[in-house]
Amino acid sequence: MNARGKSLLLRMLCPAVLLCSTTGHAQLTTISWRITVQPIVVIPTGGTAPSQATDQANWPLFEAETDRIFAQAGVDVQFLPYNTYADTSSLNQTTGGFGTFNSLATNPGHGQYQDNPYGTVVNLWFVSTLSPPTGTLGYSLQSSVNGVGNVTLQNGCSIATAAYSPWNDRAIFAHELGHNLGLYDSATAPDNGATLIPSGQTGVNVMTETTFPQSLSDIYAPGLNPNGLAQLTAAQVSRIHQVGDNWFLQPITPYTYTYSGVPEPGHVGLVTGLGLSIWGMARRRRVARST
Numbered sequence: 001m002n003a004r005g006k007s008l009l010l011r012m013l014c015p016a017v018l019l020c021s022t023t024g025h026a027q028l029t030t031i032s033w034r035i036t037v038q039p040i041v042v043i044p045t046g047g048t049a050p051s052q053a054t055d056q057a058n059w060p061l062f063e064a065e066t067d068r069i070f071a072q073a074g075v076d077v078q079f080l081p082y083n084t085y086a087d088t089s090s091l092n093q094t095t096g097g098f099g100t101f102n103s104l105a106t107n108p109g110h111g112q113y114q115d116n117p118y119g120t121v122v123n124l125w126f127v128s129t130l131s132p133p134t135g136t137l138g139y140s141l142q143s144s145v146n147g148v149g150n151v152t153l154q155n156g157c158s159i160a161t162a163a164y165s166p167w168n169d170r171a172i173f174a175h176e177l178g179h180n181l182g183l184y185d186s187a188t189a190p191d192n193g194a195t196l197i198p199s200g201q202t203g204v205n206v207m208t209e210t211t212f213p214q215s216l217s218d219i220y221a222p223g224l225n226p227n228g229l230a231q232l233t234a235a236q237v238s239r240i241h242q243v244g245d246n247w248f249l250q251p252i253t254p255y256t257y258t259y260s261g262v263p264e265p266g267h268v269g270l271v272t273g274l275g276l277s278i279w280g281m282a283r284r285r286r287v288a289r290s291t
Contacts, residue, residue: 027224027259033241033249034076035177036121038113040083042090042128049084056082059126059159065170065230066177068219069206071257072232073240075249077177080121085111091128093158095139101130105141105156120247122180123156124173130160137163140176142184143243144191151243154180169212170219171230182243183207183236196235206230221259 041055050058059082066077090110093101104110104125106117113121130136141154157176163169184190185207187197202208204227213219213229220228232240241249 027221029071029221029257029259030074030254031071031076031257032074032251032254033245034078034252035070035244035248036078036080036113036250037173037177038080038083038111038121038123040085040111040123040125042111042125043084043086044091045086045088047086049086050082052082060164062170062173065213065216065219066174067257068216068259069171069174069230069232070177071259072221073237075240075244076252080113083111083113085125090125093125093127093130093139095130095132095136101125101139101156101158102141105158118153118155120250122177122248124176125156125158127158128161130158135162136160137167137169138172138176140179142179143182145182145189145194145239145242147192149242151182153243153247155248156180167212168214170215171206171209171213174206174230175209178207178236178240181240181248183239189239194235194239196239197233201231201233204229204231205236206232207236224259 039055039059039061041050041059043049061079063077063079070077087110090100090104093099093104095101105123108115108117110117111125112123113119117123130139138157138159140157143154144152146152157173157180159172159176163172182189182191183196183206187195187199187202187208189196197205197208203210206229209229211229218229221231
């Protein structure tokens, strides 16, 4: 498969270091990299491709929220116009090592950017359902880093209708993209044992959150608001650049992104009781695959 060896390169001067503003509640971060995403809407065989406006209404990309999350890593996220893939059998995808999504993502002819399953543009499919378990919201292929720093890249994410109703999860794609960039649904990376999320931060981290953002105002950099959602740790930022730089992440002319305003404590409500239990089951993610 698409394996790419790379020497371990941990940047001592990360482009996403947050700088405290001298006035007000604001922080600045420098954006030096861009990742490009190809959205692909799966429709029934013989169906008519929807307009871009219809796609955006039915499958919103939440670009502002995704940008705000990955600004923590100095990364801008750019979405291309929607593609359409017409195939009724692809509307309902199965997950896991031998699931149908693996075949969809790793073979050409399924709406990918330039028909390339292994390119530098991340391919994102919107489907009706993902299972097992029933109600899975998102699924993606897992990039990894072995014990000596060699990287294995995987390209492909999917989002199901349930992610938008009833959950309205504004970080669903950022979470799935995290897997393509080498992040895991755990504090410790199972590929090489690295600690990516310190104890006590798992509930508000984009990969392990127990509460998910439903608006742009829920997302704040850790230095601004420790209760802000969809956070990334310094170790996760290092992993993102170790995996993605000069492949998924392409250098751009640097510019400044501003985090401003801090919500009052308790602004973000918690998902509790049965809803939280269902959410934990629904946000099942892909198990690492090595081929």
